Structures are given as structure tokens and as C-alpha cells.
Amino acid sequence: MALTKEHILLWLNRANEKIQEQKSYLTDLDQAIGDGDHGINISRGFAEAVKKTSSTDYDTISDLLKDWGMTLVSKVGGASGPLFGTALLKISMKWKGLEEIDYINLSAAIEEGLNGIVQRGHAGENQKTMVDVWAPVSRFMKEHDSFHADDFKTVVKEAMEATKAMKAEKGRAAYLNDRSIGFIDPGSATSYYLLTALAEVIEEEGVSL
């Protein structure tokens, strides 16, 4: 059994749990190099997305993701709303008409999410943004033909940690120049929680990908 609508809902809820747990940490990261509201914003957005999706019946996976994405856009504020929202909307479009998601479609979705983020934020790699998590993860997915949860989680974690040494070239943090070095990028940290949540759900639910 591949990824179903129920798994996606579990994914959203797991991601939300992690983000709520780490809300102060995410805020601290953003206080160090941003304007200090990332944790508050993203946790509000995810909480609203959980609320919206738990009270709606969706015909398709695509519809569920669309609501998730649009809720983030309206409720997160800051740059993360449009960025995470666009990633999820792109995934929603990629998965239109699909009832189950197999490995190839999951891999394609991560790539589409990355493309959405790049189009929306105009960032490239090594600029200390969430692209620095999504790009390596997308490459990893394309290099394999089945899902390896442990390796996947390692790739995500290492990608996030690699942002620590980078100098910010995008967003508010870019104004700090070299002073932005030595802190993990907040959007990368949130991406780590989001993607790790996906791997955990796949593992725990025994999804075969």
C-alpha cells in the first residue's frame, strides 16, 4: 500500500506536533538572524491547517494538500506562508487525480515543491534558506527508487545543519551578512520537522514505497 489520503493527514498532524513542540526554538533561531516571528507564525499556520483539514472531508489527496497549502499562505504571514504554501500547492497539482502516491510520485512531488519554493523566493542553494534542505532531499530521492526512511532522515538533518555555517543571502537575515553565520536557518529547521514527520509516518504506518 502506497501513501493514501489518511497518511497525508497523519503527516500534517505529525509535522504540526513537532512544530508546536519546537515553537520557541524556531522563534529563537529567527530572533538570532531574522525578525523573531518565524516560530510564532509557522506554528499558527500549521495549527490552523490541522483545524481546517480535520473538519473537512476531502475527495482527493490533491484537495487536502491544496487546503493545507492555502491555509499556510493565509495564516502564517511573513515569507514562510507563501514559500511553504507554494510548495504544498505545487505538490497538490502534481498529485491531481491520484488516489495513492507511489515512490516516483513522492519523489516528483519533492522536486515540484522545491521548484515552487525557488520560483516564489528566487533563492538558489547555499544562500542559507529552506532551498538548502529541499534541494539535497530532492536529489537524494531521485538517486533512489525506493524509500529509505533512516537515510532520508539523515539527509534532511544534515542539510539543515549545513545551513549553520552559511552566510545568509536572502531575506531579512541577509542584512546581517557575516553575523548570520553560526545559526541554523529557521525555514530550514521547519523544513526538517516537516520532512522528518513524513519519514516517520511512512515508517510507522508501514507504507511501502
Add this chain to the structure above:
Amino acid sequence: MSNVGIVIVSHSDLIASGLKELVTQAVRGGVRIEAAGGTENGDIGTSLDKIMEAVQAVHSDKGVLILFDLGSALMNAEMAVELLGLEHVEIADAPLIEGGYVAAVEASMGKTLPEVREAAEKVRNEKKRG
């Protein structure tokens, strides 16, 4: 015969409405101008919904020029343009106040959207002090 509509996007509701007021006075009602500042709750930030509503409010076949202040304002503006799918809606890469002012004046003279946009974007290269 309508003119190009103007939408002012700012992280601050006060900035956007203040600029709208300033500019409206300059063109004396000849141009449809909407402010889309702050989040849904009026906090600092920008709102996709506010921007979409503002664009729809001033849209005509003459088109709409959107001006924005910082970072995520642009992202939300671009998203608004994509989701609305209306023709002739453009975003100016211009200083908010000076660009907004010039855009409104040009629009009130019946200029086209490309002309209004160009005028707004040229502002960056002009000195403010003689």
C-alpha cells in the same frame, strides 16, 4: 474611459492607507487606488487575500500596477497575480512612496500600464536632492 488602477502593498496598514491618502489627493479622484497593508488582523505583515481583493477592486482593461515595500510583500503580490489570473496586472520594482506617487500621476494622465510602470521604476535613479 478608465485609467490604470494602483494597488499599494505594505507590511503596515498605516503606511499603505497613508500613502493611498497622499496619492489620492495628488490625482484628485482620477485614479482607482487601493491600499493592501498589514495582515488580516491588521498586524505587521502582508495578506494574500487583501492584495487579491484590492487588485479586483481597481481592475479594468487598462490594467493594474502593484507597488510593494519589502520581501514577503512581493511574494504575496506575485502569488495574488498568479491566483487571480487577471490580464494586465503588473508589479513595479520601485520605491513605494515615490514610485506610488509617480505611478498615480501617470495613470491619471491616461498612460498605459507599461508607461506607468516604467515611470515608477525610473524613480529609483532620480536624485531627490537637487
